[in-house]
Amino acid sequence: MKADSERAKAHEGNTLKEKIWRVIFLSDSGSSRWFDITLLILIAASVLVVMLESVESVAAQHARLLHGLEWGFTILFTIEYALRIWVVRQKKKYIFSFFGIVDLLSILPTFIDFILAGSGHFIIVRILRMLRMFRILKMAEHMGDAHVLINAIKASRPKIAVFIFSLMAIVCIEGTLMYIIESGVNDGFNNIPQAVYWSIVTITTVGYGDIAPVTILGKMLASVMMLTGFAIIAVPTGIVSAELNREVKKVSMDHRHCEGCGHDGHDTKALHCKMCGHTL
Structure with a gap:
């Protein structure tokens, strides 16, 4: 969700950190709007990949492609999550906020799935894979009127x-x-x-x-x-x-x-x- 003008004033400046903050958290420039649009497309595509993985015939035929796409999305969302933590002033408040938890849930299952792969915890792995559907909640974060x-x-x-x-x-x-x-x-x-x-x-x-x-x-x-x-x-x-x-x-x-x-x-x-x- 975008911050208001008062919060923007508190972050005014020309440093790299402040520029990234403006792109991620504001919508007052073309670059920030493109950032939101790009993220919405990535979120929709990643949710589609999770859905396709549940179709056995598709998963068997395109396993390598789906696996590669999943890791690609996870890496991008991890970079986004790390940047958000880096640029915000109240890091703890963001991490434990609703959208902070959603951002974490969008990347955590893939890493845990990688750690538990082949360990025999099939039910846990299956649940974790389905938890990636939480990414769809990230869409609300990048829609200006969602609030x-x-x-x-x-x-x-x-x-x-x-x-x-x-x-x-x-x-x-x-x-x-x-x-x-x-x-x-x-x-x-x-x-x-x-x-x-x-x-x-x-x-x-x-x-x-x-x-x-x-x-x-x-x-x-x-x-x-x-x-x-x-x-x-x-x-x-x-x-x-x-x-x-x-x-x-x-x-x-x-x-x-x-x-x-x-x-x-x-x-x-x-x-x-x-x-x-x-x-x-």
């Missing part, structure tokens, strides 16, 4: 928590009702956890079809749950959308103060104060 969405989700947490708790209560109650109605005549509802599983699948409108009610009352309750599911899907979307709209408005607001009336919060392209008409 707007992240802030909107953070602001939505209390409301979403209430929604999830309410949803859990609904599926538990409806699952228990289905168990009472269907048990004894339907093997798919032979216990409450199984009935709750069916309730979750139904209310989210997934509908695997592995379990289905057979009684009239059970089908009626299932119909109500399906219709309820459509309404439930819209709730978290509406919550996040409302917060996202607020965040977008915050970003789009200009904090210039009018010399005539002192009002702020103008549009970024405004030439005159919206309250008194004074030239900004």
Whole structure:
């Protein structure tokens, strides 16, 4: 995520370290924008390589190529990670930050995989290889407006928590009702956890079809749950959308103060104060 202008002032200078900091952490020049674009392409390509390695036929036929590409990406990401640690002032804060951990997870599995190769720890090696998919999270770090969405989700947490708790209560109650109605005549509802599983699948409108009610009352309750599911899907979307709209408005607001009336919060392209008409 890019730093603001105040942080930029703290790093002003012409030394190599400061120039690298500006390229990596700011987006005020062509070189920094090209850096972001290049990294996004590398991240997407590295994730594609991880996916292709899981396809046995492709992995067997192009093992050497995929292995070489993986090490190439790992070396590049390692250099990037080392440069980030070198140029930041608060190194500990970056290392233990969300994106610092993501950057580390994007390179660590390959090195551990190399150390454990041939040691017989097949399950551990397999898990580590899949952990390389964390690289996809690096994309958010290089997308300028990603922080707007992240802030909107953070602001939505209390409301979403209430929604999830309410949803859990609904599926538990409806699952228990289905168990009472269907048990004894339907093997798919032979216990409450199984009935709750069916309730979750139904209310989210997934509908695997592995379990289905057979009684009239059970089908009626299932119909109500399906219709309820459509309404439930819209709730978290509406919550996040409302917060996202607020965040977008915050970003789009200009904090210039009018010399005539002192009002702020103008549009970024405004030439005159919206309250008194004074030239900004």
